[in-house]
Amino acid sequence: MTITQLSYVLAVAEYKNFTLAAEKCFVTQPTLSMQIQKLEDELDVLIFDRSKKPIMLTEVGEKIVNQAKNTVNEAGRIKDIVDQQKGYIGGEFKVGIIPTVMPTLLPMFLNNFIKKYPKVSLIIEEQTTEEIIKKLKNGHLDCAIAATPLEEDNLKEIVLYYEPFVAYVPEKHASFDKKEITTEDLDLDSILLLQDGHCFRNGILNLCKNNKYIVDSHFQLESGSFETLIKLADEGLGTTLLPYLHTLDLNEKNKAKLRPFKDPKPAREVSLIYPKNELKIHIINALRDVISGVVRGAIAFSDIEIISPKFKK
Template sequence: MTITQLQYVLAVAEHKNFTLAAEKCFVTQPTLSMQIQKVEEELGILIFDRTKKPIQLTEIGFKIVNQAKNIVNEADRILDIVHQQKGFIGGEFRLGIIPTVMPTLLPMFLNNFIKKYPKVKLIIEELHTEDIIFKLNNGHLDAAIAATPLHEEKIKEIVLYYEPFVAYIPENHGIYGKKEIEVEDLNVEEMLLLEDGHCFRDSVLNLCKNNNNLEHNHFQLESGSFETLIKLADEGLGTTLLPYLHTLDLKEKDHVKLRHFVEPKPAREVSLIYPKNELKIHIIDALRTTISGVVKGAIIFQNVQIISPKSEK
């Protein structure tokens, strides 16, 4: 069997459809089917149960697919070893970034990175955390930037920075007059949150778990963007929390509505994450160095308390 045949097997295992797998592999469906059949004939077993819709792996097929992933990864590692030996930092690199980090962090480091490493072709996707985890585990991303810790066994995390939460309090609110606030000052029932699926929302919920005001998970309004939440707060519909870097881009008239928390400030941990068996470590190191350099001057908070987007089990 060949590496290419194993790649075809992995494609069908992922998409559960021969036609779609062939499209993703840029071959015709008959060619892909024939090559997979050759592997099955060589091994004397069936990898796929073709009688089911969608196509399912057989019991032995599960084991073969897991081994095929290892073989394909190790084959790719050969070229990676050569690149590292030559000091070459280039090639395609697929990076996922969560929506609450993308608009503030990406403009800070992207220009610096592409100027310093012009041979790297960055392919960047904005993805929710669960999609990032899935794509990392299935080889569709090389790395990602997300809020951590995630407690994922197969994923390694390198902390880039700690970003405090900042409250946005409209002028007509009862705690507007306070210079600094505490978590207990927040009324969770009037909190404006991002819609479900955003890890920043999960972090806010975890932050407020010990808040006596939290009696049930009923929120009047949810939105997909911080800008909408800010406008709703300005209309007197509640308060919201923002990541610190996002506050740097607010208009001057809105800065008076920001309230920092007393120390230790609740914060999220933002990390560069990647599979533990990742090949392109030299590019990951280059990304980490570039991002750390630009963020160091923007965030000077030291005494913070990290709030995970995922509850401890």
């Protein structure tokens, strides 16, 4: 039994297809199939039911896959131990970032990180929270940056910063003349939201539910970007909420339409997320330190109320 054979088994279990699994492992399909067959012969069991489409794990195969995940991860930890002992911070590192954080946070820290850790090859993907959770658990991401708490088994969260919600209020809106607002000032019949699948949308829904509003039927205008929401608001179609960092790059005319919430300000918690058995914890710590250093100067709020990114029905 070899680590390579177990890795091939994990690939087939995930993709449920020998050809696709071979592509992902960068080997030919006959090579992958032969190694899995050798493992099955050695163990004298069938790991996969090849008669099913897509290919399915047998009962004993499911148990083998669960143990194989631990074995492959622990084997990878040996190189991680050596790297940490040598003080080496480098190699390929895959990071997922949610769409509402990527455009504001990434430009703030990426250049600093690259200069400080030139041997790390960052591979950054923009993913929804749901996709991030799946990829972290399947080993396709080393860590991610997303709104928390997510309360997911086998995932750890390190808080990076707290980012308040800020209202964007058009000039003709009743709350435009107020210096600070509350959720009661929001026009719930015409508030503009990101499309379903964005955790920032869930945060707004939860914020309003926390204030005892029944809002499910009110949110009708949706878009895939904050820029579009701002333009819709300027056209008199409603108000919207923005994450604080996104407001920093607005022009002065649009900044004049921003209204902060009264304390405690509703805010989202943004964290580094990674598997509990993550091998590259030294790179995660380096990423945390760089991000915390650049964000600390941009966000300084103390009296806040964390709004969950998980939709509450």
